[in-house]
Amino acid sequence: MIHLExxxxxxxxxxxxxxxxxxKYLVNRALTTxxxxxxxxxxxxxxFVIDNTGKVGGYYKEYFEG
Numbered sequence: 001m002i003h004l005e006x007x008x009x010x011x012x013x014x015x016x017x018x019x020x021x022x023x024k025y026l027v028n029r030a031l032t033t034x035x036x037x038x039x040x041x042x043x044x045x046x047x048f049v050i051d052n053t054g055k056v057g058g059y060y061k062e063y064f065e066g
Contacts, residue, residue, distance in 0.1 A: 002041075003041075003048075003056075006040040006041055006048060006056045007040065007050060007055070007056050009040055009041075011038040011039060011040065012039045012040065012041070012042065013039050013066065014036045014037065014038055014039065014066070015036065015037055015039050015047060015049065015064045015065065015066030016034070016035070016036050016037075016064060016065050016066060017031045017032060017033055017034065017035050017036075017037060017063055017064055018033065018063065018064060018065045019033055019063060020032070020033055020063065022063075027059065027063060029052075030051040030052050030053055030057055030059075031051055031052065031059065031063060032052060035052075037049035037050060037051065037064075038050045039066070040056055041056075043058075045060065045061065046058040046059060046060060046061065047059055047060075047061055047063075047064055047066075049064075
């Protein structure tokens with residue numbers, strides 16, 4: 001249950017959001033284009049960052065450059 005402690009873990013690196021043009025989900029409520037986010041965990045398909053809500057959220061890598 002490592003995901004319960006992601007917010008308190010050290011940041012892996014910072015990544016920049018390059019767009020919020022989602023095909024299926026409302027991403028622009030939690031991410032801002034051009035803003036840098038703290039990367040807390042990474043999988044093959046997703047980045048887990050502390051988003052604009054202050055919580056850790058998982059987003060497709062296509063929204064970021066890093």
